[in-house]
Amino acid sequence: xxxxxxxxxxxxxxxxxxxxxxxxxxxxxxxxxxxxxxxxxxxxxxxxxxxxxxxxxxxxxxxxxxxxxxxxxxxxxxxxxxxxxxxxxxxxxxxxxxxxxxxxxxxxxxxxxxxxxxxxxxxxxxxxxxxxxxxxxxxxxxxxxxxxxxxxxxxxxxxxxxxxxxxxxxxxxxxxxxxxxxxxxxxxxxxxxxxxxxxxxxxxxxxxxxxxxxxxxxxxxxxxxxxxxxxxxxxxxxxxxxxxxxxxxxxxxxxxxxxxxxxxxxxxxxxxxxxxxxxxxxxxxxxxxxxxxxxxxxxxxxxxxxxxxxxxxxxxxxxxxxxxxxxxxxxxxxxxxxxxxxxxxxxxxxxxxxxxxxxxxxxxx
Amino acid sequence: xxxxxxxxxxxxxxxxxxxxxxxxxxxxxxxxxxxxxxxxxxxxxxxxxxxxxxxxxxxxxxxxxxxxxxxxxxxxxxxxxxxxxxxxxxxxxxxxxxxxxxxxxxxxxxxxxxxxxxxxxxxxxxxxxxxxxxxxxxxxxxxxxxxxxxxxxxxxxxxxxxxxxxxxxxxxxxxxxxxxxxxxxxxxxxxxxxxxxxxxxxxxxxxxxxxxxxxxxxxxxxxxxxxxxxxxxxxxxxxxxxxxxxxxxxxxxxxxxxxxxxxxxxxxxxxxxxxxxxxxxxxxxxxxxxxxxxxxxxxxxxxxxxxxxxxxxxxxxxxxxxxxxxxxxxxxxxxxxxxxxxxxxxxxxxxxxxxxxxxxxxxxx
DNA sequence: CTCCGCGATGCAAAGGTTTGCAGGAGAAGT
DNA sequence: ACTTCTCCTGCAAACCTTTGCATCGCGGAG
Numbered sequence: 001x002x003x004x005x006x007x008x009x010x011x012x013x014x015x016x017x018x019x020x021x022x023x024x025x026x027x028x029x030x031x032x033x034x035x036x037x038x039x040x041x042x043x044x045x046x047x048x049x050x051x052x053x054x055x056x057x058x059x060x061x062x063x064x065x066x067x068x069x070x071x072x073x074x075x076x077x078x079x080x081x082x083x084x085x086x087x088x089x090x091x092x093x094x095x096x097x098x099x100x101x102x103x104x105x106x107x108x109x110x111x112x113x114x115x116x117x118x119x120x121x122x123x124x125x126x127x128x129x130x131x132x133x134x135x136x137x138x139x140x141x142x143x144x145x146x147x148x149x150x151x152x153x154x155x156x157x158x159x160x161x162x163x164x165x166x167x168x169x170x171x172x173x174x175x176x177x178x179x180x181x182x183x184x185x186x187x188x189x190x191x192x193x194x195x196x197x198x199x200x201x202x203x204x205x206x207x208x209x210x211x212x213x214x215x216x217x218x219x220x221x222x223x224x225x226x227x228x229x230x231x232x233x234x235x236x237x238x239x240x241x242x243x244x245x246x247x248x249x250x251x252x253x254x255x256x257x258x259x260x261x262x263x264x265x266x267x268x269x270x271x272x273x274x275x276x277x278x279x280x281x282x283x284x285x286x287x288x289x290x291x292x293x294x295x296x297x298x299x300x301x302x303x304x305x306x307x308x309x310x311x312x313x314x315x316x317x318x319x320x321x322x323x324x325x326x327x328x329x330x331x332x333x334x335x336x337x338x339x340x341x342x343x344x345x346x347x348x349x350x351x352x353x354x355x356x357x358x359x360x361x362x363x364x365x
Numbered sequence: 366x367x368x369x370x371x372x373x374x375x376x377x378x379x380x381x382x383x384x385x386x387x388x389x390x391x392x393x394x395x396x397x398x399x400x401x402x403x404x405x406x407x408x409x410x411x412x413x414x415x416x417x418x419x420x421x422x423x424x425x426x427x428x429x430x431x432x433x434x435x436x437x438x439x440x441x442x443x444x445x446x447x448x449x450x451x452x453x454x455x456x457x458x459x460x461x462x463x464x465x466x467x468x469x470x471x472x473x474x475x476x477x478x479x480x481x482x483x484x485x486x487x488x489x490x491x492x493x494x495x496x497x498x499x500x501x502x503x504x505x506x507x508x509x510x511x512x513x514x515x516x517x518x519x520x521x522x523x524x525x526x527x528x529x530x531x532x533x534x535x536x537x538x539x540x541x542x543x544x545x546x547x548x549x550x551x552x553x554x555x556x557x558x559x560x561x562x563x564x565x566x567x568x569x570x571x572x573x574x575x576x577x578x579x580x581x582x583x584x585x586x587x588x589x590x591x592x593x594x595x596x597x598x599x600x601x602x603x604x605x606x607x608x609x610x611x612x613x614x615x616x617x618x619x620x621x622x623x624x625x626x627x628x629x630x631x632x633x634x635x636x637x638x639x640x641x642x643x644x645x646x647x648x649x650x651x652x653x654x655x656x657x658x659x660x661x662x663x664x665x666x667x668x669x670x671x672x673x674x675x676x677x678x679x680x681x682x683x684x685x686x687x688x689x690x691x692x693x694x695x696x697x698x699x700x701x702x703x704x705x706x707x708x709x710x711x712x713x714x715x716x717x718x719x720x721x722x723x724x725x726x727x728x729x730x
Numbered sequence: 731c732t733c734c735g736c737g738a739t740g741c742a743a744a745g746g747t748t749t750g751c752a753g754g755a756g757a758a759g760t
Numbered sequence: 761a762c763t764t765c766t767c768c769t770g771c772a773a774a775c776c777t778t779t780g781c782a783t784c785g786c787g788g789a790g
Contacts (some may be wrong), residue, residue, distance in 0.1 A: 052776035
């Protein structure tokens, strides 16, 4: 029923190849012919069949975007940025959601592999070796994770965590909890590493709690643990958990920031709307989305240059994949969920009463 | 480079058609052969090329999902539900975001048309005739809108709006504003119609404000108008606007619910996290997503039954499309953003001081 | 007047899969 | 032993486009 290239060719009295060229290489066809073909095409409602085109060119002009949880407000801005960037380059984006499940993640990559030109793997929960293996089936750009040999764009959450801890330290807090995120998260490890280092350098006792689900529920459920840890400030894996935690602490009768200070990470839109407004580490999610699309498309076009049609046309022996790894800067946004700690008036001298060093708690990741 | 059906055939000593059948019609091939083929396929890392399959079968096993704004927390639960439902039926979902732009919407439908088996059009901003026209290019299921002749799933927001107004009325409010949503929204019209009717029936003065952007900004920006309208309660187009409005009223020194009551619509997760917690109309978004996928897939399979290969096999003259239109129920969730109105203690008698009827304000939609 | 080159078009192969039809081998029925 | 089935497998066409190569006509250079 839908018009094909052949219908257009017949109706406009030219060969199908001319019709094809009218769309994919307009400069090769006589302006008169071109406009005639375009007219009949319009007339017949013809639209090129992307499947057929993909079959022969090997490029689908689609890219996949796999995220852990589309309902986490961290992702939508990234998705939107990626989509608009892709659309500018005449690509479409396939968004899929893994429910924070590493198995689903793998399955999705495989399923998408043949119908996209590449995949943006955002905040993967798989282990690195699996990612590497999958990267041989389909072009991959990893977001929020560094894996050797693969192009990646990450946010420098380590820096952000450092800023956050220093901020809390400056406010006089000496006992801080780190509310860890999900198992398998690279970001989580980075945050922990940076927070641990900064705490040690600033004579702060850091209690690590986790792993936890990176959601409000996860944050809320940890409130009890936080209270038992006896800390005066908390750095949470993300804003959602921070917000859930504040809610949970509230239920326990603890006020933020009067009794406990809380810092989130991500600076999702929501963090400006809660009360108290959340102090948090802002991450450039939209920029990350755009950068990832660019990297994928670039890698992709170099691929297609390398293996010509049928692999015949080989290229000058430059075969090192340019695996750029971009790190985007983060910064601290101070709002209302952090306040002075118990030592605020005592000066920095008497930190001795706080145990120094790092304490791990209630589960290893 | 990637293994094709032909490689597998060669390696396992059978014809390509046998390999094909091993995957798409396993019961037609001898168990021994089948396992041998499967083994070599596994070995070679073969995966069927969906583009090629789509080309000949005419079905891509993809479905498109077009939403107005993926960053609006209303959508993600719907998307997730649709995706998981689709995955159960071995379909994948293409999510795209229109930025609330009717033009982008049309463009996306056209772009997706040839690479999906059908499209879920969620909260469209286009006009009905355009939707109808597009539905001739590709199978469509509309969500949050009723358009004649097309399958649709809607939420009964009219009922929800009625409940909300009655709730406010029972609290003693006699001057209510309706904070309208975006131009072109069917939901918006439904809400207005129901609210207007209910207000008239309850001797309530209803002021309609709008159209507004269905975001926090939109709600916040309307705060001033709300104050000027001199109402004691507001029903907002959605939760995001309600939350933005509360924020904006706060900036103007008006407290919710003490000075003004606010009711939202949607019951997004966020509405439980703000202070005050939002009273809102809960809509069954996940159920809507599932239902829409089911309807699309069903319509779709009946299509494919009708036109057989090459249109040769015609079917018994039953050609009426079964355009089911599902309406899902909504209900009111009473939380903390609504409180007694000025007439709460005065009894229902002296409503005379409030103007009765419906007032339109600051712009026609 | 011939030859070359160039711009525009046609020709046909190729890409990976599905599927109606036909053929072959063996089993079962007579 | 001969038909009749059933089960399995092979054959080849078809799906819609893209693209390297061949062809053709024409204008200009020699």
